[in-house]
Amino acid sequence: MEKVIVVNQDLCNGCQLCQMGCHLRKNDRSGLRSSRIQVFHLSGSENLVQTCNHCEEPICKTACLMEAISKTKKGLTERNESACIGCEACIAMCPFGAAVLDTDREVAVSCDLCSGNPYCVTICPTGALQFIEPQVEGLSKRQLAAERMAMAGRNKVYQLP
Template sequence: MFYCPRPPLIPRLIFLTSRPSSAEWCVAMGAVVRQFVSADPSKCIGCGLCEFACALEKEGTLDATKSRIRVVRLSPMANAAVACRFCENAPCVRACLRDALYQDEEGIIHVEDAKCDLCGWCIEACPYGAIVLDPERTTVLICDLCGGEPKCVEICPTEALSLATEEEARKLWHESISSIVSEVKQVVERGAWELLFARASDIAGKVEAKLKELAKMVASAGPS
């Protein structure tokens, strides 16, 4: 999510004819545009490579339960992935009784492990289910965008993940769902099963390539 004050009157009038997006307003006003990892359900195949890459990058393990991004299977034809959306006035931060969470100027939520007692209130408060509990380290795990270059986005074989603002993500979601409905109708009503077979064959090759990339990451990191 991005935080942006309402622009002054004159700049608003100048921009009036161009009908800028909310993100463009923020840039014009010098405000910080907040982005998060957004998933395109029409492209996500639910392979889970994003989870493995995240866990490896942040925790040095292939244990997907330690991933800061979660694959969500919406239906047989639609998958998505969820990570922290860096909410304005973050409810997780407000819910923490020990002040173990704080939000920086970029919107990133930081965890002070020494203060966290695994009470779980932040998890309950998160409207997206994007906070992961790690009992081994007695703390919680929250996406921090890997310093601006998320490994989950990099490893996704179908380019289903991208950095987006709230406005962009909402638009993408609606377009994606419409695309899925259209594809299902085409396959079922017209019997165009060859479309699915061709897509599956193409995706298989991309997944294989990304698996090799992940293997190199494992060899380089030397996870436990």
């Protein structure tokens, strides 16, 4: 994969600008339901930012009953929203909670990196989001995020390679 969104959870102030901006960019209306990046407030000032990890072998792809999820040559996990029936199997299976249901269109959505220029990264006021080449450091940060989410009782933790 060329670049990925890496989250420095320690820099996130929980403002949710990334979440709101993503939702508006993709949906042209206000709200946070269908944002492809989610901010969870854990405890105190601790926040958890989740977005699609574009896994090498995505379990969401395996779970999709309609085969609406594929991998691009660049390594992106891509969704064919016109083939999605909104069954939410991919949402249930994602160990990172990265897919969400767009309730207005009744389809599952996840981060598509905004065609290589993620809006959430552009508007993040603290620099908690970066769009960089994938590195081992980035993977360890994602593992830490998954562990935090598991401790918050949201999902199981799966070890990254």
